[in-house]
Amino acid sequence: MRPPANDDLLTGLDTPEQAGEVRPSLLDGDLEGAMVVRPAHYALRRMMVVMTPEATPEQIDAVVSRLEARGLHAKVMPGELTTAIGAIGDPEGVRELGLEGLAGVDQVIPISRPYKLASSELSHHAPTVVEVDGRRVGAPDSFCLIAGPCTVESPDQTRAVARAVAAAGASLLRGGAFKPRTSPFSFRGLGEEALRILAEVRAETGLPVVSELTSAEHAGCFAATVDVVQVGARNMQNYGLLEVVGKLGKPVLLKRGLSSTLDELLMAADYVLKEGNERVILCERGIRTFETATRFTLDLGAVPWLKLHTHLPVIVDPSHASGDRRLVGPLARAAAAAGADGIIVEVAEDPEAALCDGPQQLYAKDFARFAREVEAHAGLLGKRLA
Numbered sequence: 001m002r003p004p005a006n007d008d009l010l011t012g013l014d015t016p017e018q019a020g021e022v023r024p025s026l027l028d029g030d031l032e033g034a035m036v037v038r039p040a041h042y043a044l045r046r047m048m049v050v051m052t053p054e055a056t057p058e059q060i061d062a063v064v065s066r067l068e069a070r071g072l073h074a075k076v077m078p079g080e081l082t083t084a085i086g087a088i089g090d091p092e093g094v095r096e097l098g099l100e101g102l103a104g105v106d107q108v109i110p111i112s113r114p115y116k117l118a119s120s121e122l123s124h125h126a127p128t129v130v131e132v133d134g135r136r137v138g139a140p141d142s143f144c145l146i147a148g149p150c151t152v153e154s155p156d157q158t159r160a161v162a163r164a165v166a167a168a169g170a171s172l173l174r175g176g177a178f179k180p181r182t183s184p185f186s187f188r189g190l191g192e193e194a195l196r197i198l199a200e201v202r203a204e205t206g207l208p209v210v211s212e213l214t215s216a217e218h219a220g221c222f223a224a225t226v227d228v229v230q231v232g233a234r235n236m237q238n239y240g241l242l243e244v245v246g247k248l249g250k251p252v253l254l255k256r257g258l259s260s261t262l263d264e265l266l267m268a269a270d271y272v273l274k275e276g277n278e279r280v281i282l283c284e285r286g287i288r289t290f291e292t293a294t295r296f297t298l299d300l301g302a303v304p305w306l307k308l309h310t311h312l313p314v315i316v317d318p319s320h321a322s323g324d325r326r327l328v329g330p331l332a333r334a335a336a337a338a339g340a341d342g343i344i345v346e347v348a349e350d351p352e353a354a355l356c357d358g359p360q361q362l363y364a365k366d367f368a369r370f371a372r373e374v375e376a377h378a379g380l381l382g383k384r385l386a
């Protein structure tokens with residue numbers, strides 16, 4: 001095993017497998033007691049400095065300055081009782097700083113996950129709430145209903161859907177402007193014209209807008225018109241794009257890649273978070289499995305797993321997961337019951353005429369009833385529409 005390098009800490013090269021972990025749970029079938037045995041150096045790769053409850057802001061600043069002077073990335077996380085400082089970079093460097101001796105420092109402990117900034121360990125297990133124009137995404141008592149057409153096709157088509165979903169209590173409007181299509185000859189969206197249409201409809205309905213950025217060259221345009229920047233499944237590991245959206249300073253909706261593990265999703269989120277953008281919403285949208293009956297396989301287990309392992313909000317996309325509007329209601333309700341912080345669904349007035357994803361789009365006329373049923377399931381967990 002080569003010694004850990006600085007870069008490994010954010011590139012995913014230090015996955016448990018590469019670090020030579022043994023998972024006894026996989027050997028003896030004891031999933032409840034899943035414990036991971038790591039080589040000694042593995043546990044030392046990422047560190048957290050926990051301050052005493054009495055630590056002063058000056059003492060916290062002193063720790064941050066020391067870490068930064070050593071070339072480490074420091075993230076201050078104030079908690080209810082104590083402040084923790086995540087130190088990301090060469091752990092040997094952290095140890096050599098002798099931080100335990102500094103005033104206000106309680107302990108220096110390793111963080112045991114391959115993802116760092118997205119880890120719930122870094123946030124004292126407190127959830128991050130992403131606020132979008134007054135709507136709270138990720139709060140324990142709120143559920144975010146994002147709805148709208150797959151693709152913006154015209155002002156009238158977008159306006160009609162937006163009015164229907166707004167009337168039924170939707171929190172945000174979705175609408176694709178730049179579409180990532182499997183074939184380059186399919187309809188790829190109206191581009192900047194679609195962003196202008198979304199801005200108009202936003203002004204009319206008051207619904208904040210979510211749209212997908214597929215290339216860094218459009219980032220400026222998105223910064224000016226879109227409230228939440230979506231990074232689609234096909235770009236989850238487009239690290240350059242993730243850094244660009246990290247720098248935009250807008251909330252980001254990061255969708256899970258078609259064949260990506262949850263660890264990889266969280267490490268992708270780290271790319272956005274490390275740019276100082278803490279407003280990241282994760283989305284489970286179905287993955288590729290051997291099953292072909294549904295468009296993808298919705299991994300509902302991802303919802304409670306992510307809620308355990310990350311502080312970021314988690315939403316579900318039952319439309320792209322199923323590919324079939326008849327499955328969207330049950331999957332959306334199941335997502336709410338599993339503890340998701342929201343859903344993102346496709347809705348059209350006339351799905352048969354849609355240029356993209358017609359079969360999975362809900363009829364706008366049915367949306368109000370759909371929303372009430374999902375809301376009732378979210379209500380079982382004490383959540384109300386954001």
Ligand code: PEP
Pocket residue numbers: 150176180212231232233234255285317320
């Ligand atoms: C979308 O939401 O418009 C989309 C293309 O989804 P995904 O990236 O999950 O396929």
Ligand code: MN
Pocket residue numbers: 150151320346356357
């Ligand atoms: Mn779609």
